[in-house]
Amino acid sequence: MSRVAFLLLVPLGAVLMMTPADVPAAQPAAEDVRFKNLFQTYLDDEFRRHPAFATQQGSHEFDDQLDDLSPEARAKDIARIKVLLESLATDIDFKKLSRGAQIDYEIWTHSLRYALWSSENDNRFEYDPRTYGEFISDSVFILLTQSTLPRERKVENAAKRIAHIPKVVAAAKASLKNPPKILTEVTIKRNLGAISFYEKDIYEFAKETPGTEPLATPCKAAVKALKGYQEWLEKELLPKSTGEWRLGKEKFAKKLELELDAGLTADEVVKIAEAEADRVEQEMYYVAKQLWSKLFAGKPLPPDDKAGRRATIKAALDELGKDHGKPDTLVEDAKKTVAAIKDFIRAKKILTLPEPDNCQIIAMPEFQRGFSAAYLNPAPPLDPKANSLYAVAPPPKDWPPARQETFFREYNSAMLQILTVHEAYPGHYVQLAYSNRHPSLVRKVLWSGSFAEGWAVYTEQMMLDQGYGDGDLSLRLHQLKFYIRAVLNAILDHKMHCANLTDEEALELLVGRGFQTEAEAVGKIARAKQSSTQLSTYFVGRTAFYRLRQNVQRKRGDTFDLGKFHEDVLSHGTLPVKYLPELVK
Structure with a gap:
């Protein structure tokens, strides 16, 4: 987050x-x-x-x-x-x-x-x-x-x-x-x-x-x-x-243990992430293959081998990325994604949205840029009626036009919807609004990044699984791209700080395996150098939420109510994910 x-x-x-x-x-x-x-x-x-x-x-x-x-x-x-x-x-x-x-x-x-x-x-x-x-x-x-x-x-x-x-x-x-x-x-x-x-x-x-x-x-x-x-x-x-x-x-392993507080070692995290990256890439190929004939009528599908599968995914994403906004419309474009997402959440009873809605979408101030393309700064826990800020950052003005174009191909119309799901509805804004309601002062001022980021990543797939976008394959492909980014974040985090990964090797990982544009990949490499362990929280947290959902749904069977499950999970605050199985029965 x-x-x-x-x-x-x-x-x-x-x-x-x-x-x-x-x-x-x-x-x-x-x-x-x-x-x-x-x-x-x-x-x-x-x-x-x-x-x-x-x-x-x-x-x-x-x-x-x-x-x-x-x-x-x-x-x-x-x-x-x-x-x-x-x-x-x-x-x-x-x-x-x-x-x-x-x-x-x-x-x-x-x-x-x-x-x-x-x-x-x-x-x-x-x-x-x-x-x-x-x-x-x-x-x-x-x-x-x-x-x-x-x-x-x-x-x-x-x-x-x-x-x-x-x-x-x-x-x-x-x-x-x-x-x-x-x-x-x-x-x-x-x-x-x-x-x-x-x-x-x-x-x-x-x-x-x-x-x-x-x-x-x-x-x-x-x-x-x-x-x-x-x-x-x-x-x-x-x-x-x-x-x-x-x-x-050595320091990374200890800091990761302290940051995650999830009972996982650094080596375990990167091993699980490597396996998940392979699985998600295969799923991306299945979606891209279904899109192929619509995007490239009459053009033969690349061979079904490793290089051909990646070429299929990349070509589909490149073509879909052409549908995007401009620097001066980025904030308004993000605002336009909100109404349909909120209507869907209410109609499908994903959970009860906070009322009144105090989330404001703004352009990220220049003194906060250089780390990520967006953030959600929630209402302070002791002043919960204050505004929450969902900030998006246009590309730097000194970037040449070609590099700015790659930024907007990354944050195209489909990806902006996934970003709003993650940062605001039902992601960070909604989750942290729930968290602010609890009377415990300890729980109001201390929070777990793995819980916050894990919930936000979990909601991306969950929303599409429940029907958001009416089966739009472009949305699904971009959701998977956003998710494989979270998986690769953990790998990048570990290898940049523990394995002397070079910038060139990191670029190949993010562009070649994560299908990111060069501008996004360069920014992520810079972010990995500016922080340590935070990039691992997305994948570890999402894995915990996904496993919890599967276990609870199996045990509840036909009585499982998705909306009530979500509200139950969020009712416990932004806690270390290791406590979730104990609290959500």
């Missing part, structure tokens, strides 16, 4: 909801209350120390402030986490907790251990300059776009928060060592977007007249600081950006 989040020092690990049998009675167990109060105290302290995190979670008490990101402040954060982990083992009697609270306890302690491991082995404040951009621009953007506070108050808070940007720049200069070159290059482009945001775009989002107070003065100071930062990035940091972006086999 492509959610913009302030991961800070505590990785967003997982969320869980209680089963109906575990829902606390009028007077919950004393140990459950102790645990709940302890987490509340912890979270209050986190919000006070990390205002950007508080805003992202929907707590607006500190919207006028910004984090202290100095090395000294971050060292104190780590020390507090170590003390907290030790005290939790003695302050809470695990055996006296209800099962629901026990899983909450496991989620919280897991996220704390992940934070400690990351600080020692994968410290993004030292190697990833993009991190500081989350505080420089994202923290103000979400304050203005994803809050239910009165507009005037949001503007006042934004003005005060912007005044702290020079301190963030100073912290970046003091902390960054020798980051990988690609991360510095992306930061340089994003920082230009941040400068543009504070020069003009912010007034549009704030609904203020350009150049007026209270934004004008702090924005001018921010622009000055960011222009100086731009010069530092280009002239000082870039020349010494010689760091290694590959995590290495």
Whole structure:
């Protein structure tokens, strides 16, 4: 998924909801209350120390402030986490907790251990300059776009928060060592977007007249600081950006275990993915073969061997890809996909859609581009009536026309429908709206990427299986293409960080085996260098949902109700997928 989040020092690990049998009675167990109060105290302290995190979670008490990101402040954060982990083992009697609270306890302690491991082995404040951009621009953007506070108050808070940007720049200069070159290059482009945001775009989002107070003065100071930062990035940091972006086999294996929390090793994930890629490619061939005579009347089907089957799939996708929009219509094209998808979900009783619908489709701001073509930033869990943002990114303006054309062949009319299913209905937007309803504070602020991405990928096939598109083979072929992308993501993730896969080899994997356009493949390779383990969450999560669905449907037999199953699954929050078999009977 492509959610913009302030991961800070505590990785967003997982969320869980209680089963109906575990829902606390009028007077919950004393140990459950102790645990709940302890987490509340912890979270209050986190919000006070990390205002950007508080805003992202929907707590607006500190919207006028910004984090202290100095090395000294971050060292104190780590020390507090170590003390907290030790005290939790003695302050809470695990055996006296209800099962629901026990899983909450496991989620919280897991996220704390992940934070400690990351600080020692994968410290993004030292190697990833993009991190500081989350505080420089994202923290103000979400304050203005994803809050239910009165507009005037949001503007006042934004003005005060912007005044702290020079301190963030100073912290970046003091902390960054020798980051990988690609991360510095992306930061340089994003920082230009941040400068543009504070020069003009912010007034549009704030609904203020350009150049007026209270934004004008702090924005001018921010622009000055960011222009100086731009010069530092280009002239000082870039020349010494010689760091290694590959995590290495040992660290990757441990980080993947912590990220997935699914009981799978790195070697197991890539082995399962390799087998699944072969299966999906065969299915794509069957669909492409059925399309052949309609797309290429009179032209003989290529030979039925490995090369011929891939040629058949590629030719069909190339021809279907010609039906696409333009850079200036991308957002409107995405909006046009929504009505039919929502109507289908209601008619087929896939699940109950959130009402009112607070999902807005926007063009991705320039300071967030360079990682993915789309994302869903959900309403904050503590401010659930705020807007959710489904953002799509047009290709960069400096791309030549031929490369822009390949982008739109990738995100053509059929693929845009699959993308909207994944990001919004019934994918990320719907799932995270369900997740925000649960009263458990642990489950509201900690979440599992494998659950979120797995659900979104699961819905792509499920919607077509239930009849969306009335059997349109173009939609089916693109759904399979989108799915094999998720499968190959896991393979790419592993081999880029563990097996020294070259860019040329990665390009062959994505273009030759995944049938991606060159522009999409180049972007995905860049993304693999900018992150580690996240690309594996799509496939692992989808596999868990698919297996759960099959097992539950077999056991329920004729009584199986798809809509009720979906709502049951989503009622448990965005939890580690390993808990699903226990919770969904």
